[in-house]
Amino acid sequence: MLERMGYANLHYYVGGMADWVENGGSVETAVPPRVARLPERDLRSTSARSVSWSNWLDILASWSLEQLVGFWLAIIVVFGFIYWVAGIGMGWGLQAGNTEIRPDLNGLGTAIYFSFVTALSIGYGDIIPVGPLRILAVTEGIAGLLIFGCVISKLVSRRQEELVEEIHRTTFEDRLDRVRTNLHLVFADVEAMDQINRQHSALSDQVLRRFESSVRVFTGELKTIHDLLYRSQLLPEEDALESLLANLALCLESLTDLLNSQPKR
Incomplete structure (x- = not known):
């Protein structure tokens, strides 16, 4: 049954990966997977539509907040001008109740106002489009919703970036505080050993082990300082950096004095 399922060489691999590599060949033989095939025409059309929508969404997502707002305002003005021109040249445009909007400057302002309300998807109902302009108004409403959604996502992502940056800054400062605290503890420990x-004019084995432990802690803090100053994208404040360097200098000085005070062997 295992051979029918494609595991003809399974008995070679009872010893695990070592036997597998030694004997060679794959466990699964030529049993092709069964894949449901869609008609090529439907697959191509579906892929083309998805690529088209994804391209548009990628373009909108790549714009800045200012570009999105500018594009949204441009859509309002352009659609308002189209509503106004349609009323002049084609005899149908916008109506306020049962009264047609006149093709003058006041009518242009009314058309832009209607375009603004449509792009916001408010829809007061005081002005309505007539004829084919209703399709244009629906198109503008959809475009306005898409752009408005992109603006909201930009605002949310900007706030998320600020929160992430704040978290990184807090973590960075906490690590600096821990380094300063550990350096201070190393300095206090070395001073106690110096006393x-x-x-006794010499350090006992127990004190020497304590000294080695302090040196290991100091070495680890040196690596942490290197990572914080050279590998991090954040920079410490001037006061924090001065305090850190002062603690580092004190530790180095105390370690050097203690080592120099020991008799040479």
């Missing part, structure tokens, strides 16, 4: 050294 013992002055009293």
Whole structure:
């Protein structure tokens, strides 16, 4: 049954990966997977539509907030002008109740007002399109909703970036505080060992192990300082950097003094 399923060489691989590599060949033989095939014409048309929509959405997503707002205002003006021109040249355009909007400057302002309301998807109903302009108004409403959604997503993403940056800044400052605290503890520990050294003129094995532990902590903090200053995209404030360097200098000085005070072997 296993051979019918395509596992003809399974008995070679009871020893695991080592036997698999040694004997060669794949576990699964030539049993092709069954894949449902769609008609090529439907697949091409579906792919073309999806690529077209994704291209438009990618273009809108790549624009800045100012570009989106400018494009939205341009759509309002252009559609309003089209409503006004349609009323002049074709005899149908916009109506306020049962009264047609006159093709003058006041009518142009009314057409832009209607375009603005349509792009916002408010729809007061005081002005309505007539004839084929209703299709144009629906198109403008859809375009306005898409752009409005992109604007909202831009605002949300900008706020998310600010929150992420704030979190990174807080984490960065916490790491700096921990480094300063650990350096201060190393300095205090080395000073205590220096006092013992002055009293006994030599360090015991227990104190030497304590000294090695302090040196390991100091070395780890040096690596952390290197990562914070050279690998991070953030820079510490001037006061924090001065405090960090001062603690680092104190630790180095105390370690050097303690090592120099030991008798040479």
